[in-house]
Amino acid sequence: MLSPTGNTGDAVFRILMLIAAxxxxxxxxxMVIALATDSMLSIRQFGFRFLTSQRWDxxxxxxxALPFIYGTVASSLIALLISVPFSLGIAVFLVEQAPRYxxxxxxxxxxxxxxxxxxxxxxxxxxxLAPFLRQYVEPxxxxxxxxxxxFRGSITGIGLLTGGIILAIMVTPIISAVxxxxxxxxxxxxxxxxxxxxxxxxxxxxxxLVNGAPGIAGAVILGLGRALGxxxxxxxxxxxxxxxxxxxxxPSYTIASAIANEFTEATGDLYVxxxxxxxxxxxxxxxIVNGIARLLVWNVTRGTGGVGKAA
Amino acid sequence: xxxxxxSFQLVAWIAVLILGFVALACNGGGSGSVSLQGAGASFxxxxxxxWLSEYGHHQPNVKxxxxxxxxxxxxxQLKEQTVDFGASDAPMKDExxxxxxxxxxxxxxxxxxxxxxxxxQGVTQPLRFSPxxxxxxxxxxxxxxxxxxxxxxxxxxxLPGGDITVVHRSDSSGTSAVFTDYLxxxxxxxxxxxxxxxxxxxxxxxxxxxxxxVTGQVKNTPNxxxxxxxxxxxxxxxxxxxVKNSSGSYITPSIDTVVAAASASAANTPDDLRxxxxxxxxxxxxxxxxxxxxxxxxNQKDAVKGKVLVDFLWWxxxxxxxxxxxxxxxxxxxxxxxxxxxxxxxxxxxxxxxxK
Numbered sequence: 001m002l003s004p005t006g007n008t009g010d011a012v013f014r015i016l017m018l019i020a021a022x023x024x025x026x027x028x029x030x031m032v033i034a035l036a037t038d039s040m041l042s043i044r045q046f047g048f049r050f051l052t053s054q055r056w057d058x059x060x061x062x063x064x065a066l067p068f069i070y071g072t073v074a075s076s077l078i079a080l081l082i083s084v085p086f087s088l089g090i091a092v093f094l095v096e097q098a099p100r101y102x103x104x105x106x107x108x109x110x111x112x113x114x115x116x117x118x119x120x121x122x123x124x125x126x127x128x129l130a131p132f133l134r135q136y137v138e139p140x141x142x143x144x145x146x147x148x149x150x151f152r153g154s155i156t157g158i159g160l161l162t163g164g165i166i167l168a169i170m171v172t173p174i175i176s177a178v179x180x181x182x183x184x185x186x187x188x189x190x191x192x193x194x195x196x197x198x199x200x201x202x203x204x205x206x207x208x209l210v211n212g213a214p215g216i217a218g219a220v221i222l223g224l225g226r227a228l229g230x231x232x233x234x235x236x237x238x239x240x241x242x243x244x245x246x247x248x249x250x251p252s253y254t255i256a257s258a259i260a261n262e263f264t265e266a267t268g269d270l271y272v273x274x275x276x277x278x279x280x281x282x283x284x285x286x287x288i289v290n291g292i293a294r295l296l297v298w299n300v301t302r303g304t305g306g307v308g309k310a311a
Numbered sequence: 312x313x314x315x316x317x318s319f320q321l322v323a324w325i326a327v328l329i330l331g332f333v334a335l336a337c338n339g340g341g342s343g344s345v346s347l348q349g350a351g352a353s354f355x356x357x358x359x360x361x362w363l364s365e366y367g368h369h370q371p372n373v374k375x376x377x378x379x380x381x382x383x384x385x386x387x388q389l390k391e392q393t394v395d396f397g398a399s400d401a402p403m404k405d406e407x408x409x410x411x412x413x414x415x416x417x418x419x420x421x422x423x424x425x426x427x428x429x430x431x432q433g434v435t436q437p438l439r440f441s442p443x444x445x446x447x448x449x450x451x452x453x454x455x456x457x458x459x460x461x462x463x464x465x466x467x468x469x470l471p472g473g474d475i476t477v478v479h480r481s482d483s484s485g486t487s488a489v490f491t492d493y494l495x496x497x498x499x500x501x502x503x504x505x506x507x508x509x510x511x512x513x514x515x516x517x518x519x520x521x522x523x524x525v526t527g528q529v530k531n532t533p534n535x536x537x538x539x540x541x542x543x544x545x546x547x548x549x550x551x552x553x554v555k556n557s558s559g560s561y562i563t564p565s566i567d568t569v570v571a572a573a574s575a576s577a578a579n580t581p582d583d584l585r586x587x588x589x590x591x592x593x594x595x596x597x598x599x600x601x602x603x604x605x606x607x608x609x610n611q612k613d614a615v616k617g618k619v620l621v622d623f624l625w626w627x628x629x630x631x632x633x634x635x636x637x638x639x640x641x642x643x644x645x646x647x648x649x650x651x652x653x654x655x656x657x658x659x660x661x662x663x664x665x666x667k
Contacts, residue, residue, distance in 0.1 A: 057512035058510045058511070059506040059507070059512065123527075126524070130531060130532075131531045157532060158528060236520055236524055239517040240518025251517050260482075262483045264381030264384050264482065266509075267383045
């Protein structure tokens with residue numbers, strides 16, 4: 001009676017699904033409204049300067065978000081630069097090369113990495129990764145690439161680079177798991193066709209990768225989302241200093257870390273409002289970065305009739 | 312079809328049974344029990360949890376919960392009257408007190424201290440610092456460990472020549488507030504450039520999250536210096552520096568020297584007990600010490616809850632103090648206990664005193 005097919009069950013199901021979908025949209029809209037109203041005080045006080053100022057001094061009541069925006073975007077980019085090649089490698093190995101008895105347990109272990117709580121990554125970062133980077137990796141980088149502005153400054157093992165690496169480790173399981181599913185979804189006939197035309201294994205894998213490109217891009221965007229919003233692990237190794245420096249050895253600060261660090265003890269309406277505005281900015285940054293990523297994907301994949309729209 | 316229907320029914324029955332048990336369990340407390348909610352500072356949380364469990368044995372009909380969400384959150388929730396008591400390390404500011412819906416009392420519970428810890432290879436005896444040196448290190452003016460100013464405080468110690476790496480708290484914290492309050496008292500330059508607060512804008516250094524974050528970075532990085540709570544430093548056996556107090560003696564932080572700072576400041580503690588005891592006078596006073604407070608409304612809306620709260624506070628500053636030392640908190644000096652008693656006695660509900 002409710003539906004054109006006359007099936008009440010279908011209609012109820014459709015309405016339930018519609019409610020679920022609308023609820024999601026409503027939650028996003030409500031969050032933006034809540035963030036915007038709660039940050040009104042700070043928006044009025046600082047206006048556009050909030051986005052360009054580099055001063056963050058709660059005692060004197062001066063707030064500027066630029067160092068946090070920089071830290072968030074830079075650490076996420078470093079994470080992707082490291083993680084994407086690794087993730088593709090893992091996925092290609094698992095789908096195209098590894099025998100089943102290896103692919104299964106390795107795939108399972110990679111997925112297990114995604115389930116480790118981020119605070120554990122953070123503690124591991126402080127006690128294992130940071131000393132390792134300080135003793136071996138950063139001195140080597142300074143020695144060989146010290147002519148670049150990115151690898152100068154005092155070596156402490158804590159800073160933007162360490163934050164980026166820990167993020168890379170955290171997003172790799174997500175990206176590689178999704179890419180693996182995407183590659184597995186590429187029809188076997190594609191592989192057979194490539195091989196039949198005389199392609200080498202490497203050329204065949206390239207065909208598979210091109211076919212899966214939209215899905216791979218979706219996986220990268222998923223990983224990027226996690227990197228932008230990750231809080232606990234990054235906080236423990238990034239140094240938490242609201243300063244912009246080209247050097248990857250210097251401490252930095254991300255938006256999510258700042259909110260987590262300062263919200264609990266924030267007193268004074270303006271301070272709280274500035275922190276909420278940081279939240280609003282993180283929302284916008286995520287939105288913009290995702291938008292750019294999707295635009296890139298759209299540009300790259302136009303014309304290739306890819307499969308596996310996994311994301 | 313019939314199988315899945317049957318299993319669905321089974322699940323439904325199990326759900327109903329579980330809900331029933333939960334409902335029973337919730338009513339299990341029976342009538343006559345009173346529950347209180349508190350929230351605030353994380354520094355005294357281990358002690359308050361101990362108090363709550365001990366007091367629970369003592370008064371089985373009373374259930375008190377404490378959420379350690381931070382001093383700022385505690386003050387906010389108290390002002391919004393979503394909790395029965397708040398807790399804060401630093402006393403509330405005048406404007407915060409004014410904007411509250413009623414008069415708020417500060418009941419001191421215990422004392423804590425902030426200690427300076429460091430990682431210097433080859434140095435075995437405790438380092439000594441004068442206030443000027445601490446300020447200059449945290450301002451970034453002293454950059455090397457073998458700076459003559461540090462050497463002057465530490466005759467006979469061979470200091471390495473490495474760069475100093477400063478580690479501070481990245482999360483806003485009462486520990487930072489006490490430390491910067493001290494620096495603001497001993498250095499006009501610090502007061503003007505940085506000031507005192509839970510989340511100051513540090514001139515230099517790395518930020519670690521929580522006591523464990525600062526400790527982790529100090530322990531793992533040579534040539535670092537940082538500050539943590541006394542209790543945390545003792546439990547983790549960190550190297551701890553002696554600090555020169557206003558009488559000119561180098562004092563090792565300990566429960567006794569913290570109590571000495573409180574006793575020395577007792578005479579000039581104001582009537583509302585809101586006081587900073589950093590840089591206290593007194594030959595044995597450790598200069599980076601502070602009270603921590605429970606915050607309550609002077610006029611309680613609910614006489615039954617108010618009575619329970621008042622009895623709990625009374626128990627806390629008397630019997631409760633006995634648990635302090637084992638957890639590395641300094642108990643209140645006797646004269647402050649007397650004055651806190653006066654505060655508790657002044658709490659009323661609808662005009663009638665709750666302790667008679």
